[in-house]
Amino acid sequence: MKITGISTHVVGTPWRNLTYVLVHTDDGLTGVGETRMLGHTEALLGYLREAELNHIAGSDPFAVEDLVRRMKYGDFGRAGEIVMSGIACVEMACWDIKGKALGVPVWQLLGGKVTDRVKAYANGWYTTERTPEAYHAAARIVVERGYRALKIDPFGTGCLELDHDATNYAVSLIEAVRDAIGDECELMLEMHGRFSPATAIRLARELAPYKPAWIEEPVPPENLKALEKVAGKVDAPIATGERIHDRIEFRELFDSQAVDILQPDVGHLGGIAETRKLAATAETHYMLVAPHNVGGSVLTAASLQLAGCTPNFKILEHFNDFADAEIKHVVTGAPQVVDGYFRLPEEPGLGVELDTDAAAEFPQQRAHFDLWAEGWEKRDPTGSA
Numbered sequence: 001m002k003i004t005g006i007s008t009h010v011v012g013t014p015w016r017n018l019t020y021v022l023v024h025t026d027d028g029l030t031g032v033g034e035t036r037m038l039g040h041t042e043a044l045l046g047y048l049r050e051a052e053l054n055h056i057a058g059s060d061p062f063a064v065e066d067l068v069r070r071m072k073y074g075d076f077g078r079a080g081e082i083v084m085s086g087i088a089c090v091e092m093a094c095w096d097i098k099g100k101a102l103g104v105p106v107w108q109l110l111g112g113k114v115t116d117r118v119k120a121y122a123n124g125w126y127t128t129e130r131t132p133e134a135y136h137a138a139a140r141i142v143v144e145r146g147y148r149a150l151k152i153d154p155f156g157t158g159c160l161e162l163d164h165d166a167t168n169y170a171v172s173l174i175e176a177v178r179d180a181i182g183d184e185c186e187l188m189l190e191m192h193g194r195f196s197p198a199t200a201i202r203l204a205r206e207l208a209p210y211k212p213a214w215i216e217e218p219v220p221p222e223n224l225k226a227l228e229k230v231a232g233k234v235d236a237p238i239a240t241g242e243r244i245h246d247r248i249e250f251r252e253l254f255d256s257q258a259v260d261i262l263q264p265d266v267g268h269l270g271g272i273a274e275t276r277k278l279a280a281t282a283e284t285h286y287m288l289v290a291p292h293n294v295g296g297s298v299l300t301a302a303s304l305q306l307a308g309c310t311p312n313f314k315i316l317e318h319f320n321d322f323a324d325a326e327i328k329h330v331v332t333g334a335p336q337v338v339d340g341y342f343r344l345p346e347e348p349g350l351g352v353e354l355d356t357d358a359a360a361e362f363p364q365q366r367a368h369f370d371l372w373a374e375g376w377e378k379r380d381p382t383g384s385a
Contacts, residue, residue, distance in 0.1 A: 016036050021033045099349035107309045124294075127323075143182075189212040191219075201234060291303045327362055
């Protein structure tokens with residue numbers, strides 16, 4: 001079997017473009033992959049056009065490792081977000097083809113399942129008025145839908161510092177959410193890498209009574225010494241990793257032991273197998289894995305395949321129930337959350353298909369995400385970038 005070519009389909013939303021890649025073969029099998037871009041969609045499409053000519057067309061879709069190696073190193077450049085995201089789309093599509101050809105789900109090809117279901121946490125649910133009352137009501141809806149975990153960024157437009165009034169307001173939002181969901185639900189706190197170590201430590205201590213399941217990206221991800229400082233003075237677990245695009249670059253996080261939960265993005269880290277390798281290394285350091293997952297349903301499906309065969313997998317982020325109502329029909333067979341969990345799929349490949357006609361209804365947009373703009377929580381249905 002050989003790859004004859006690829007086709008790309010961009011589904012636009014106001015805050016992100018979802019890029020789907022179909023990998024076509026001479027056997028008639030087609031696989032699908034996906035990534036999510038914020039402001040770099042054209043660059044991604046340009047890379048994929050060149051990669052199709054240089055590496056993809058004519059390749060064996062079963063030889064995933066070889067294709068990834070050539071796409072990553074074959075042009076003698078340093079692979080960053082664009083390249084690793086392009087690789088991810090093609091890589092997960094190849095796994096989809098392989099599973100379909102063999103009649104088994106992808107998790108079966110990666111060592112077999114270690115669980116029948118995967119816990120989900122809700123994100124994108126708080127696109128409402130930024131008041132304790134509105135957040136309480138929105139959080140109640142999340143729980144009523146069966147979720148037993150959710151994430152929130154309550155810090156408004158804070159950057160490096162957060163003054164007394166803004167801190168008290170953030171605490172009031174968290175208090176309202178915790179009251180709405182009860183003690184039995186997990187509550188993750190997102191800081192979006194916006195604070196200085198001193199501010200992050202102070203906020204974590206003030207929010208400790210509300211029992212956060214983790215503190216996410218408390219400081220900018222570029223400075224691991226700053227993260228170590230926070231980790232050494234905060235009792236809550238620390239989570240980070242969504243803005244690291246090569247598993248080799250996680251080495252310093254492993255060495256520092258400054259993180260408890262790794263959050264690789266399958267759509268930016270080179271795909272399913274690359275993330276599986278990272279998770280195996282994390283297991284030897286007693287770290288859990290909870291992938292960053294703010295794309296569409298194909299990315300959710302790919303992350304779910306990884307979850308099924310990963311012993312140290314904690315939980316899977318889920319936006320599709322709250323941010324993607326208009327585009328849900330673009331992907332058929334999309335994973336569903338029931339009583340707070342995904343069922344591990346049994347369908348061959350990834351278990352999902354792209355409806356290209358439906359995708360064409362949502363052309364590429366000038367997607368915009370501005371964390372520090374007033375009222376961004378209302379305009380942009382995001383809880384994580």
